[in-house]
Amino acid sequence: MQYINANKLEKLKIANGNTYVVLDFDKTITSTESKDSWDICGELLGKEFKEKLNKYCDYYYPIEIDYKISKEEKEKHMIEWYSKDMDLFYEYHLTKEKLEQAINECKDILRKGAKEFLKKAKQNNMPVIILSAGIGNVIEGVLKLNDCYYDNIHIISNFIKFDDNGNMIKFNDEMIHTLNKTMEGHLPLKLDNEIKQKEYGILVGDLIYDINMVSKDKLENTITIGFVTNDNNFDIYKENFDIVLSGEDANFESI
Numbered sequence: 001m002q003y004i005n006a007n008k009l010e011k012l013k014i015a016n017g018n019t020y021v022v023l024d025f026d027k028t029i030t031s032t033e034s035k036d037s038w039d040i041c042g043e044l045l046g047k048e049f050k051e052k053l054n055k056y057c058d059y060y061y062p063i064e065i066d067y068k069i070s071k072e073e074k075e076k077h078m079i080e081w082y083s084k085d086m087d088l089f090y091e092y093h094l095t096k097e098k099l100e101q102a103i104n105e106c107k108d109i110l111r112k113g114a115k116e117f118l119k120k121a122k123q124n125n126m127p128v129i130i131l132s133a134g135i136g137n138v139i140e141g142v143l144k145l146n147d148c149y150y151d152n153i154h155i156i157s158n159f160i161k162f163d164d165n166g167n168m169i170k171f172n173d174e175m176i177h178t179l180n181k182t183m184e185g186h187l188p189l190k191l192d193n194e195i196k197q198k199e200y201g202i203l204v205g206d207l208i209y210d211i212n213m214v215s216k217d218k219l220e221n222t223i224t225i226g227f228v229t230n231d232n233n234f235d236i237y238k239e240n241f242d243i244v245l246s247g248e249d250a251n252f253e254s255i
Helices: 006-011 037-041 047-064 071-091 096-105 114-123 135-143 189-194 208-215 231-240
Strands: 001-006 018-023 128-135 154-159 161-164 168-171 198-203 222-228 241-246
Touching: 001 231, 037 096, 037 128, 037 135, 037 168, 047 161, 071 168, 096 135, 114 128, 128 135, 135 154, 198 208, 208 222, 208 231, 222 231, 231 241
Parallel strands: 018 128, 018 198, 128 154, 198 222, 222 241
Antiparallel strands: 001 241, 161 168
16 A cells, blocks of 8 residues: 655655765664564573563553553653663573573574665665664664675664673663654764755654654655554554555565
């Protein structure tokens, strides 16, 4: 199933050298069936860890995708969820070795056409910003595993720091969750200046809130693309994205 805002696409004559790309990672660059980066990160931490992680997901995920809940209320729940997940990694002693092994063994599947899309962005000198509420170490590792981690790719996410012995020290200082995923205030100065020089943008995500990865003043010159998992939300996505793709059409080859 597809929806395309033809008027918006006609208006934006995007030149490759004058364009940047903003992407979500989990269920956007990766397929709907893939484990998300949190699950991959804790793959080797045992059954009890997985049960607790899944229990939190079962409670909070329906809240995350319920678009009837106010942003303020939802944000409280997201902070609770992410804080609890992060505490689990401390509690069950994640190490760099276990994380790297989990990435190398993961069956994470990139969405159809994602690898080629990233290659084309590199060839056309497009900065790519991956803005994710997932685990940055996993994102970097999965891209390297699939030979598509290029020097034009910049990852803004929850990175885990390790000491010289490979023991987990902490997550990076600012938590990135579903509702605060935005380029504003999160880009290094050099990258921020580079983006400001680009006239056009391409945004791809799988949640309504991914539209906020780009500031409102940039949306007019940005083609926004939403991958829909639940067709019951198709009309809501049409209200927010210029292109909406679901089912077999929800892939980068359709862009």
